[in-house]
Amino acid sequence: MSAKRKSARLALAFLAFVVGLPALADVEVHVVSVGQGRQTDDFYALPEINLLVDRPGSDVALVLIDGGQAHWRIEGAEGTHITEVVRDGPDDAPARVTLSGIPMQIEEGPDLPLVFGPVGADFRAMLDTVGDRFGIDRIASFTALHKAGRAALRVDRVDRATPGLSRDYLADHLADPRDLPPELRGWIETPGETGGPDVRFDETGVTLSDPSGLRFLPITGDVPAILLPAASVYDPSSHTVFAVSYGGPGYLYAVDALTGAWRVIAELNDYDASALLFDPATGQVILTGAFSRPGDIRAFTQDGAMTSTFVPTIGFPGLTDLFDYGNEHGPPLVPHLLRDGWLLVSASGPSGPAYPDAGAFRLYAVALRSGEVKLLAYEND
Template sequence: MRVRGVTLHKLCLVLLFFGLATPVLAEREVHVIAVGRGHQTADYYALPEARVRVDRPGQDVSLVLLDDGILHWKIETTAGTIISEIVRSGPSPKDSKVSLSGIPMIGVQVTGLPLVFRPSGRKFRGLIGAVTDRFGTDRISSFQAAHKANQTSLRVDRVDTTTAGLARDYLSQFSRAYDDLSPDIRDWIETGGGDRPFAVAFDAGGVILTGPTGDRRFPVTPDVPGILLPVTGVYDPATQMIYCITIGAEGFLYSVDVRTGHWAVVTSLDEYDAAGLLYDADNRQLVLTGAFSRPGDIRLFGLDGGRSSVFIPTTGFPGLTDLFDYGNEHGPPLTPLVFSDGWLLLEARAGNDSADPANAQHRLYAVQIATGEVRLLRFGPR
């Protein structure tokens, strides 16, 4: 709430009402409230309303109000509660208005803040960054949201100290050590996996293996099921075998012998949609990670017929929802990198197609397949 534009008489009323003569104020609290649609009153010509009651006596309170552009925020306070600033924003800032104890507030409109309804996802992280920048805080004090307001006032009466994501830099508390993991995993973390002399391109007609001597193409043969939606492939130079996966319908895990060009089906995927593929040479097994909304659906297929799996929800990977608009779109896949001593190293990346790939956001995790334990090992732009 900026005082510019408020008449002297109204300003005096506000000062008297909220007791700004209180000698000592606590550290500023920043509370964020999001409302999609307001409550329509009997006055058809009035804007729909969202009522907020702030009960924080003795506290210096700032409010950030987010809406979709057609709303009248009606703010009331309890005795001794001090509202030092109000910011109203959202994707459509034109028509909404704010009143504080019946007094219209002007100069509160700020453009550019997203309207979000849950304390997670890429847009929420952007909101936290913008709000903490503006108010010079490390975290916001609370967040609440309603897709539609009703006659009951939304209450601001406490500081949320339990929701980790309200802090600007919250992931550090989830970061874990990896010195007890295998040398293979530690080496990959420190070196980034080293050189990759071979690459596999998989399309509906077959696979192309690119290596030091150039490209070799292996067309799919008619004795295996047709390729519906090719996903990815990997090559094991020791056995000279390519493995590749498809999604859609039944889905298959194929093998291709580069010495003979022979194609075979390792196994049906039974409608399991996979996005990532790793060949674990030590255990002669293929490690797959899930596609779309189930990246933590991890399955291991042994070439001897053995099977194992673990399912970890997306929210079980700290910081993974920061990389996409969680709840409205699918996130990036979890790429399997190394499997060793029962632990799987995974990476998620977002923003690789940006103008500056070095600033692409990434998360590096280790998952223990037997127990489902997840460790966040590294995060942030590389």
């Protein structure tokens, strides 16, 4: 959608509605988003989007978002006071807004994305822009439709049930970390990281860089070839590099850094991993899922025995805020620490650095046995 947008304000004929209005915070702000209007029998006319506002006794501001070439036909029920209408769409596409059949003046307006659900980074961006524009922390309702029909869309209630309509809805999802293991609480207060030797994993093998120097550990013919390297980590206590690949069945490898011997811990049976963590206390290798399944978490023992936990993306509060949910894959969950069955993971915005330096991030604790998720910290750009 073009960066230039249009907004519509009430024409002079409707200034009577504006006189004596309460503060903006007392006005209900309703957002309606429609991708395409309905083409009438008059092919020279703009496709129509019919909207009925039925909020008797309320002062209503409307934010209308469309895909362009639209005629918004707004009607207000008796007793409804429509104080302001903002229309947003591509500036190179013709559009009209009428209220009870009377045209409204179109002026430059904000830049809002066309969104169809109260989730995803675009929705959060829209909500912040609308919130700043009207000085509010929550919109009254959100209505969306890909293509308008003959029947009018209705704005007739205030939605108090959908948490995501609030700008800082995640504040209500923060969990108390006091029932988590002490080591996890300590890590949260002072984020640590694995650090240590640098490990590079590619189709030819593993390159390990530590204080003793640079070592290349080429893959041997004893194990399946590496198709697509995903992640690797070095455990100095056992002098072992753990590495995971995807593509084909995918494999979890262990490489002896002293002898250069390779072995397969497990074939992954088409599971795609994005990151891994080795836990010296239990001897387990923890993998988190890639692409559309970041919450597909699998734990392997050294002999290849596996336990798994699956949490859908929407089961992580606020994770969908970091990407265009429904249209692209989200950021991976990076595992940091495992203690007493609780796994600490983070997700960061795709355009910035990793947690804890990320401008936008989410930090979670996941109970591997039950799948319970606790949101421990978050930040937005």
